[in-house]
Amino acid sequence: MTHVVTENCIKCKFTDCVEVCPVNCFHEGENMLVINPDECIDCGVCVAECPAEAISAESPALIDWMELNAKHAKIWPRISDKKLPKKDAEAHNGEPGKFNKYFTENL
Template sequence: MTFVVTENCIKCKFTDCVEVCPVDCFYEGENMLVIHPDECIDCGVCVPECPADAIFSDAEPQATAHWLEVNRKYADLWPNLTGKKPPLPNADAENGRQGKANELSPLPASEDVA
């Protein structure tokens, strides 16, 4: 089993979940995080830490085959994230907004420019 990041993470990208992950299995895209399903140890510590309630066990109906494939695909393409970062600027407004699936960016996270 594994945990899967789903649609509500898009345009939020809270990283509270990343901070508690004991195996560093989160990967960062431009506007979403994903979990590498082959690295996740199914501990579940990330679930209660997600302010967007966007992480589900692959045994739950919210973690559809589509979202499992999104996590698998982009975890192989995006950089690994091992610590907490600020969420996206409008994360609070985006949290809970329906219909964000088509807004997923395939681009990896870019380095913050100071």
């Protein structure tokens, strides 16, 4: 079992989760983070640290997000240090429909 970053990370990209990850399994795209499922040890430390509550344990209901995380973890660079969130992160936290509005595969 692993954890997965979901839609609410988009346009927020808080990196509190990165700072506490003992195996550095996060990868960074232009406007969101993903977790590499092959490296996640399912410790769950990141879940409590995410201000956007955008990290969940894998489940059948999250299959699309699990696939997106796995795909982009192979493309995007690893991130292991905390950074400042997007400048308008708080305004986008909790916004519905962010994937269709803002998701990009860019680095």
